[in-house]
Amino acid sequence: MGAQPPATGDWHAAWSSALDALELDVAATEAMLVDDHRVRELASVDPWSPPEGLGPLPLDLRPRADAILARQLAAAQALAMAMAGNRRQAAMLARVETGSSGTPRPAYISCAA
Template sequence: MTLMTGGKAGEDWRGAWSAALDELELDVATIEAMLADEHRHAETPPASLWKPPTELGALPLELKPRADEILTRQLKAAQEIARRLTANRQQIAVTARIETGEAVKRPVYVDRAM
């Protein structure tokens, strides 16, 4: 693997990595916007799966803070999605009990002796 750091090749390398980070950041921004506006989710088509660029070599050191910030945002969005999925499951469980009227099955009888 050739490490490109100087001249035109170095600029192309940094530019390719910047473009890859732009694409990844746009995906995260789309997810963050959907999380902020729940109604928009139904109208938004599913995002295409991001694929890491090939043959770019190592990430340029000056782009590492940006890549770290994007990763932090991705992790935060993933945690929020997991939280909402859990809340949805809990809501479904409550709704299922309400619809049947039975949280726990137990015998029911009426004592008419009184």
Template sequence: MTTAVETRDWGVEWAAALDELELDVVEVEAMLADERRLAETPPSNLWRPPTELGALPLELRPRADEILTRQLAAAEEIARRLTANRQQMAMTSRIETGEAVKRPVYLDCAM
């Protein structure tokens, strides 16, 4: 007699889990490609690894590695853009607009 655990197809369940994870990466990549969409899109739900699936089947390892590589590239691009944004904010904060400091327009040297 086989139990429900023995009849589960781990490969199919892992493939479904990788599909879900890959959709998250595709969404981030699309937002990075379209800054307007990035500003208007609320954050998505965090991906949670499936429970009770056991070890990743070897035939799915290349796909999992490719998804990980894409995730790392997206995270690196996000970090790069955050750094550029901070640098731009620091630069613009040093630009004198004349509004904060009132200086004389002319100097009377006749005195």
């Protein structure tokens, strides 16, 4: 048996509060993408889960929820692209530092006496 949904006024306020939390999370992710040098300084964010007994989403909040979802998907795609770019940059830096592409280079040793 699940928890009962809150009363109508409380139900709307509960969903509005839940969407506020999601919106703050996606805004933080968007800010990290804009200012990526601070990413290492920020603590990890706990994954969001809806509060207990929230009930169904009110219809008038659906456009806001859809907009937050679209922003989350765009931020996730931007994060994936940024991570791929960082991997390419790290691989290039490794080649510059070692002077090779990872394959061993021939070495010649003079054995003449």
